[in-house]
Amino acid sequence: MSDAVRKPIAYRNQCKQVWCTGCGDYGVLKSFTRAFAKLHLANEKIAIVSGIGCSSRLPGYTATYGFNTVHGRPLPIATGLKVARPELTVVACGGDGDGFAIGIGHIPHAIRRNPDLTYFVMDNSIYGLTKGQASPTTRRETKEAKGLVGVDETPINPVLFVLASGAGFVARTQAGDMAHMAEMLQEAIQYPGFAFIHCLSVCVTYQGRSFQDQLDRDVHPLPTDHNPTDAQAAFQIARTDPWALGIIYRRPLGEEFDAKSEPVAE
Ligand SMILES: Cc1ncc(C[n+]2csc(CCOP(=O)(O)OP(=O)(O)O)c2C)c(N)n1
Numbered sequence: 044m045s046d047a048v049r050k051p052i053a054y055r056n057q058c059k060q061v062w063c064t065g066c067g068d069y070g071v072l073k074s075f076t077r078a079f080a081k082l083h084l085a086n087e088k089i090a091i092v093s094g095i096g097c098s099s100r101l102p103g104y105t106a107t108y109g110f111n112t113v114h115g116r117p118l119p120i121a122t123g124l125k126v127a128r129p130e131l132t133v134v135a136c137g138g139d140g141d142g143f144a145i146g147i148g149h150i151p152h153a154i155r156r157n158p159d160l161t162y163f164v165m166d167n168s169i170y171g172l173t174k175g176q177a178s179p180t181t182r183r184e185t186k187e188a189k190g191l192v193g194v195d196e197t198p199i200n201p202v203l204f205v206l207a208s209g210a211g212f213v214a215r216t217q218a219g220d221m222a223h224m225a226e227m228l229q230e231a232i233q234y235p236g237f238a239f240i241h242c243l244s245v246c247v248t249y250q251g252r253s254f255q256d257q258l259d260r261d262v263h264p265l266p267t268d269h270n271p272t273d274a275q276a277a278f279q280i281a282r283t284d285p286w287a288l289g290i291i292y293r294r295p296l297g298e299e300f301d302a303k304s305e306p307v308a309e
Pocket residue numbers: 095096097098099114137138139140141142145165167169170171172173178
């Protein structure tokens with residue numbers, strides 16, 4: 044690849060995008076290409092590995108290597124790819140159903156192996172592709188969504204789950220803010236180990252308007268004095284603030300995960 048400045052469009056292909064108008068996944072695709080351009084990555088040095096779902100269509104729209112794999116399985120495939128081709132920048136991605144329902148068993152094991160890859164979850168708190176069933180991150184208040192019967196269970200907290208599993212880099216962003224998403228992706232890709240990004244995203248077709256209203260109202264940046272190298276502060280944010288955006292945790296290089304750093308219950 045030449046040293047010339049890369050444009051995000053260089054990472055897109057001609058494939059027609061079939062997401063619904065207004066779907067958060069369009070913004071995610073744009074942020075991926077922005078981050079790749081900012082990092083001057085050669086197209087042939089990138090591999091995006093997804094599961095199955097609306098969000099998992101993403102690699103099909105990029106001019107990079109990509110694999111739209113099997114529901115819930117992007118992490119083992121991405122891990123194997125990184126082991127076989129360590130020179131590639133590997134990004135695994137998918138939905139909250141893909142990652143935190145059928146795929147959840149893979150997450151702690153991928154984290155234990157700590158491959159140098161980024162796992163980006165587009166969390167619209169619903170199963171989009173299969174028409175609006177509840178996912179493990181569906182909130183109780185999402186009951187009015189079209190096609191969704193309703194849930195009474197406590198939702199899974201993705202950020203707390205990956206922190207407790209020992210992830211070295213954990214960030215949250217939202218699909219409505221492409222600049223922030225691209226910034227989080229750049230940081231995650233540059234982190235030399237397993238990096239997780241929780242992306243709050245909207246399914247305009249099966250969620251009604253309420254989730255977008257909630258994001259507009261509640262999402263905010265992390266406190267300016269948050270120290271991402273402080274594991275206890277990261278756990279505290281994870282437990283208490285589902286709407287804070289930014290780098291929640293970045294373990295200093297060379298430090299091991301220490302389960303004792305998790306704060307004890309008050
Ligand atoms: C093994 C297997 N089980 C179930 C399905 C059906 N299925 C396809 S996508 C999906 C869930 C999609 O939701 P999510 O992963 O959150 O992605 P979204 O469509 O919301 O982006 C399910 C259950 C499947 N394709 N394969």
